[in-house]
Amino acid sequence: MDLFSATYDQHQVAPLAERMRPRALDEYIGQSHILGSGKLLRRAIEADRISSLILYGPPGTGKTSLAQVIATKTTSRFVRINAVTSGVKDIREIIKQASDDLHLYGKRTVVFCDEVHRFNKGQQDALLPAVEDGTITFIGATTENPFFELNSALLSRSTLFRLELLIPSEIRLGLEYALKDSERGLGRYQVNITPEAWEHWINYANGDLRRALNALELAVLTTPPENGIRHISLEIAEESIQQRAIRFDKAGDNHYDIISALIKSMRGSDPDAALYWLAVLLEAGEDPRFIMRRIIVHASEDVGLADPTVMLQAHAAANALEWLGLPEARIPIAQAVLAITTAPKSNSAVASIDRALAYVKKRPTGEVPAHLKDAHYPDAEKLGHGQGYLYPHAYPNHWVEQAYLPQSVQGETFYIPSKMGKEGKISPP
Numbered sequence: 196m197d198l199f200s201a202t203y204d205q206h207q208v209a210p211l212a213e214r215m216r217p218r219a220l221d222e223y224i225g226q227s228h229i230l231g232s233g234k235l236l237r238r239a240i241e242a243d244r245i246s247s248l249i250l251y252g253p254p255g256t257g258k259t260s261l262a263q264v265i266a267t268k269t270t271s272r273f274v275r276i277n278a279v280t281s282g283v284k285d286i287r288e289i290i291k292q293a294s295d296d297l298h299l300y301g302k303r304t305v306v307f308c309d310e311v312h313r314f315n316k317g318q319q320d321a322l323l324p325a326v327e328d329g330t331i332t333f334i335g336a337t338t339e340n341p342f343f344e345l346n347s348a349l350l351s352r353s354t355l356f357r358l359e360l361l362i363p364s365e366i367r368l369g370l371e372y373a374l375k376d377s378e379r380g381l382g383r384y385q386v387n388i389t390p391e392a393w394e395h396w397i398n399y400a401n402g403d404l405r406r407a408l409n410a411l412e413l414a415v416l417t418t419p420p421e422n423g424i425r426h427i428s429l430e431i432a433e434e435s436i437q438q439r440a441i442r443f444d445k446a447g448d449n450h451y452d453i454i455s456a457l458i459k460s461m462r463g464s465d466p467d468a469a470l471y472w473l474a475v476l477l478e479a480g481e482d483p484r485f486i487m488r489r490i491i492v493h494a495s496e497d498v499g500l501a502d503p504t505v506m507l508q509a510h511a512a513a514n515a516l517e518w519l520g521l522p523e524a525r526i527p528i529a530q531a532v533l534a535i536t537t538a539p540k541s542n543s544a545v546a547s548i549d550r551a552l553a554y555v556k557k558r559p560t561g562e563v564p565a566h567l568k569d570a571h572y573p574d575a576e577k578l579g580h581g582q583g584y585l586y587p588h589a590y591p592n593h594w595v596e597q598a599y600l601p602q603s604v605q606g607e608t609f610y611i612p613s614k615m616g617k618e619g620k621i622s623p624p
Contacts, residue, residue, distance in 0.1 A: 211412035212405040214379040215372065216260045218267055224369050224404065225257055225361040236356060243269050247326050247333040249311070249341050249350065252358030253520040255403025258336035261358075262307045265334065271303040272296060278313035283321045290325040297330060304331045311335030312344035319346040326352050340518055360402025360520065367397055369404045370411050381415050385424045392432035398480030399436050401521060410435045453479075454489055461490075461535045462497045469536045473529060483521055483528065487513045490531050501541035501616030508534045539616030551609040561601025 217223040220230065220240060229236045239245045245265060250258040266273040274289055293304035306322075308314065314322075314335075325331045326349065333353065335341075341350060361369070370393075373380040392414075400407035414435035418425040453475055460468035476486055487509075494509040512531035516524040570581025585595045598605060612621040 210409060211373055211380065212408040215408060216263050220264055223257065223260065223264055225365045226358050229356050240265055240268055245332060247353040249353045249355045250334065250336045250358060251341050251355060253360055253402065254338055255405040256358040256360060258358055259309055262334055262336060265305065269305055271305045273305050273307065275307045278308050278310050283317050286318060286321045290330060293325065293331045305334060306331045307334045309336045312337040312339040319349055323349055361404055363397045366400045366404055366407050367393065370396065370407055373408055373411060384415055386415055386427060387424055388427040389429060391429035392427050395429055395432045401480055458489060458493055461493055461532060464536055466533055466536045469532050470529060473532050477525055483516055483524065487516055487528065490535065494535050496545045497540055497542060498535055498538045499541045499544035500618040501539040501613060503617065505534045505538050541613040541615045541618050543611060543613050543618065547610040554607065561603045564598055564601065567599065
């Protein structure tokens with residue numbers, strides 16, 4: 196039985212997350228950056244004119260659901276293949292049928308493969324010619340980086356769409372749909388859910404709607420009704436996923452207290468404390484991008500030039516988060532936190548720019564010295580712009596003494612190097 200078959204009673208067999216897959220674009224939740232009104236992919240689906248696609252994103256973000264929407268919308272023959280069990284022979288048979296349908300009946304074929312990163316080179320090579328000549332339209336879904344896993348020729352002939360983790364409001368919307376839907380969801384039951392239980396499920400989901408739906412279904416079906424109503428408390432929500440809630444308010448003081456504890460632990464060079472508070476934030480479902488923003492800031496604010504490589508590690512962790520998502524990205528994030536925590540400390544960057552800003556705010560902006568002004572335009576020479584400028588690379592040690600500050604600012608000092616780490620080796624020429 197394939198994914199898109201409706202010949203059996205899904206309400207009796209399939210889990211809630213499967214039953215609640217969207218049947219149309221209007222039921223699809225999330226991914227407004229590619230499916231919002233007027234977006235290219237939405238227009239293509241509505242016009243039944245999709246080209247070959249690679250859908251890339253974390254689990255539970257709607258890759259297979261989007262394929263199902265396309266399956267219900269398109270007039271093309273829709274074929275699903277399995278990356279593990281569909282061999283080269285199977286692929287060639289599908290392509291042969293697609294070619295016959297196209298040339299004899301003018302009917303196009305869309306081939307969908309979930310977990311396409313499991314395709315081996317032989318399978319990809321067998322598929323490629325049919326994608327190139329338009330015999331089939333290919334849709335691949337993957338949680339893995341397609342640039343590492345897929346044939347570059349296949350990638351170049353497909354449009355890559357990245358699906359993002361759902362935001363909390365979208366997770367809640369998906370749960371509410373399931374509670375209201377009497378045909379496919381849990382609408383046959385009267386359910387009362389406490390705010391704490393809602394928050395726990397949404398945090399636990401971490402952007403994955405399927406996880407939240409599985410927890411909701413288990414909680415509702417195993418909770419006996421009282422006067423016809425099933426009351427879902429935080430305790431029941433915790434039992435439904437075997438994970439206790441971390442007392443953490445993303446909008447309240449506790450949210451800021453914990454991120455403050457992480458920052459101060461990094462600044463105080465305590466790796467165990469820094470890792471503890473990072474773990475609390477991650478386990479509580481804090482937005483990992485928010486965590487990374489704070490890490491990047493403090494790589495500069497608390498370490499800076501004492502070890503400039505720490506900023507590179509912070510940015511590398513942020514990039515890893517975008518490519519990997521959680522839970523894998525927890526490792527490079529922890530590496531960045533440890534790099535900041537164990538590095539020599541210097542706050543000269545923040546102290547220096549704040550010193551300069553305070554000076555500038557209180558005084559009129561000084562005029563740029565004539566020898567520093569732009570001399571790359573007609574008649575600049577007549578105005579004396581650039582005259583007298585000394586090119587440092589033409590002098591020993593690539594340095595020459597000359598004024599760079601306005602006349603009214605000369606003698607002021609804004610940058611004071613610390614004596615820590617690599618910054619301790621900085622000295623005026």
